[in-house]
Amino acid sequence: MIRIDNLTVRFGGVTALDAISADFSQPISGIIGPNGAGKTTTMNAVSGFLDYQGTISWNDEPVDALNPFKRTRWGLRRSFQREQIADDLTVLDNLQAIADNLPGSRSERRANVEQAIESLPISHLVNRKAESLNAYEKRLTDLGRCIIGNPKIVMLDEPCGGLQQEETDRLGELIQKIPLLTRATTLIIDHDVDLISRICAETLVLDFGRRIAFGETSQVLADPKVKAAYLGVEEVAQ
């Protein structure tokens, strides 16, 4: 379970996140909201890229004192809106690039990488140079990097960006395998409401840096406040 407690992020005079609190107890949860709501900012805070107030912890292990690369070694995995794999390396090297920095012996790390390759269908891509991959294969590699080792938190920022419908469906199914392969709690940001309702058991909705709804996904999506936020209508009076 990921606990976010009173998370506040300020940039100069602008409050990007205002005392966000949420307990993500389900294996896969979503974070949605209109543009500029603070979704990626939340992930950046969890990644440690920003200064923030409040606490972030997983199964009562707080991460606030760790810097970004130490958080990864602790068990944080993340993908970005634009896939971030190194073009001059092969897919295998890209996976090893993250395994290199994880705790454990060389053989353990090697085993972790092989496990990730087998769990997702990427064994046919292993020796291809990353720059020759298409969009779907790159997203797949990014996902592979997220399940190596023993991740505790996996964050996916628009994992299906730029993909066609059937590719999105396939990737969605693979994301659903994460709780079977690891102990990790997964957070997903996406604008695709179908994808979120299919794979996320609970969802946090942000708007202008504030939490406006949190709970079981279908209930949250039916909430009039959430609809108002997306449609830009004045907040419905309680």
Add this chain to the structure above:
Amino acid sequence: MANRTLTLLMTAAMMLGVCAFLAWGKPPKVVGLFVVSGMAVGSLYALGGIGLVVLYRATGVLNLSNGAIGALGVMCAWQLQQWQVPEVATWFIGIALTTLLALVYGRLIAPGLAWRDPVVKAVATLGFALIVLGVTAFAWEDDVRKFALPSDKVAYTLLGMRITLTRLIVILAAIAIVVAVWLYLSKTRTGLNMRALADNRDISALIGVPIVKTETIAWGISGLIAGFTGLMFGDLVRLEPFVITFMVIPAISAAICGQLRNLGVVLIAGLCIGVIESMMTLSPVLKSIRPIAPFVIAILVLVWVQRGRTNYFAGN
């Protein structure tokens, strides 16, 4: 805002401290001479730094060829004077030439690199610098030359220190230009456009900021400053192409002290670098390594600025 003023004051305080240390136990008249000379050269460093920062903020290009084009400008001015062209005309022609060279680069070469990394853009200006330096060095044989201005012969005594008019002009010009640039950036429309470009290029294009016109003006200003500093370096330091070309190094140092954005700090830093460098002459030990002062100062400021903080989006 308070943080920036604090940085400014701390920088000034540290540098004054170093100056005081260097001046300890030396006769005030002598110290005065070196301080004045240092302030004059330092003003040029500051101007160079300001030219770099303004252009960098508006276009993303850190123009390392400023020194080289300034050198070509002052050599042409000198040559025209040898051919009996009236002095005032030579100054204008020199500055016009440097402005032209800056605009040529800015309009013809820089656009081809507009979408590349700032480091790549800076390295490209190095290529331009090599070309201009090569032309200058080729056109004029190695020789000892002197570039003089009529204001060299006029001197005043201020606060017991003797200061030539040239040096006075340079110091006042530096301050005036900083103020003018600051006013320009904050009060005029094109200045506003430049700040918009500096902040976020893509969005500025989308909201209709005239990029080409704004950048052209920025390159023009950069060329004008390079021309003026070139002439003055030729007078106050030495009329030698390589020397003037590499005067871009103390300018870079001043720009770094201002973290490539704070013009006030760039001005103070430039002045201090000039004065400290000059006053190192007073110490028999440090005298021979004077020119490393800009480097050491920039490193110390960087170390100071980074204390305790790490910027995690440094590359993105």
Add this chain to the structure above:
Amino acid sequence: MPITQSAKAGLAFALLAFVLLPVLAGGQWVKIFISTGCFILAASGVAFMYARLGMVSLGQVALMGVGGWVMLRMNHAFELPFEINLAVAGAVTLMFGWLLAMPALKMRGLYLALITLMAAGGLEVIFSTFRFPNGGEGFWGVMPSVAAPFRRPFLVSDDTDYLRYIIAAIVAGFLIIELHMRSAPGRAWAMIRRSEAAAYASGVNVVYYKAWAFGLAGFLAGVSGGLLAGGLGLLDPATFRASESIMLFALMIVGGSRGWLGVVIAAALYRVVPALFNDWSIDADISLIIFGAALLHAITTAPNGLSGQLTDLFTKEVKRT
């Protein structure tokens, strides 16, 4: 570990050079090739940093000067073998490079370029003021008259042997870099180049790995400077001016920063062209103009440099047949 086509070609080229070059080269050209060889090694340091990490160092030749200085000082101060002196030169230059560049490694890449440029300027002054050790007394070790002799490596009896020694050293240097590229540091470097955020998200300690890269480049500069000192017996401050560091970097871009062919072209342009100009009585300043124009051209149109264009041409020809 698989050997690439390019590597096979490179090793073949090196073998050819090792066997034939010292035999074919005559008179002053042996010394020119020795010098070129040292700059190949130094250029490989800047090249891998730029290609793999996007880091720009404009002070590599200045660091060679540091390595050369240490080499000469060690040679005249103690009676240790050549290789020990070389190792010390490499180590000292590595640490010196770190000292200069560390504050910049934590900041945007632009700062590293600027800091190394300023360092090159500073070192130029130090070299011209204090000159290079030639057997004199004191820390600076300079005596006004003719220099004391310089001891060469054990196996080397004359210049042609020394040229072979240098070629072997270059191959060793390339292999060290390649070893890095294929293991954890090389992967971390590639992630850093993609974006520092991605690197942090991969658990990479970005500053540490940047420092490692810069240290390796500094080590190579130090060793190549030491080898240059060994080749010439005495070093001249004019060799290590700031403009020289800039030129080497510029030519590295022109030659191509990926692979061995690029740095060979770069060092050849850097050393051989001015020598030819000298033979043909053309002003050295013309080379500044040509190299500057070549840099601009390479940066705007040919990201993989001349070596990239040549390899493309070669592979196209091979495909046609």
